[in-house]
Amino acid sequence: MNPRFISATLATALVVAGASASAEVKPADLVWEDEIAIPASLSGTAGDPAKGAEVLVKRSLGNCVACHENSAMPDVAFQGNVGPSFDGVGARWSEAELRGIVANAKQVFPGSIMPVFYNDNPDDYIRPGDAYTAKAYNPETFTTLLTAQQIEDVVAYLTTLTEY
Numbered sequence: 001m002n003p004r005f006i007s008a009t010l011a012t013a014l015v016v017a018g019a020s021a022s023a024e025v026k027p028a029d030l031v032w033e034d035e036i037a038i039p040a041s042l043s044g045t046a047g048d049p050a051k052g053a054e055v056l057v058k059r060s061l062g063n064c065v066a067c068h069e070n071s072a073m074p075d076v077a078f079q080g081n082v083g084p085s086f087d088g089v090g091a092r093w094s095e096a097e098l099r100g101i102v103a104n105a106k107q108v109f110p111g112s113i114m115p116v117f118y119n120d121n122p123d124d125y126i127r128p129g130d131a132y133t134a135k136a137y138n139p140e141t142f143t144t145l146l147t148a149q150q151i152e153d154v155v156a157y158l159t160t161l162t163e164y
Helices: 001-022 051-059 095-103 148-158
Strands: none
Touching: 051 148, 095 148
């Protein structure tokens, strides 16, 4: 095979990969509509509802069911009642509104106790820590609680919950 062809193919693949990676919107660059909705995808990639369901229940990720009840997941124990039920959430809110709520509920509902899942500014936190280690955060590695794609996955799952 021609080495130039291989190099050109590899270069094209890297450009395409770089373009899709650069499609991710950084937290500081979020574009809000009416202060409650984020119309554009944060990752540039459609969310996966199955992965979103995993984020909802996994303690090291969203752990959303610690505060919210979800009748669509009857096998998940210890569902919370601090936040509103997820039942019918896909019918109550648009995809853009759900994206805004999941990314930064405090923007949508001032005074909310829901964590801000998409913020990488340590100055916006009372006492940022290094995950679950009880150590202070490292400014070089401080990041959002959920990635842009995880936000999209959760939004994709929540939009499927249209039954009350």
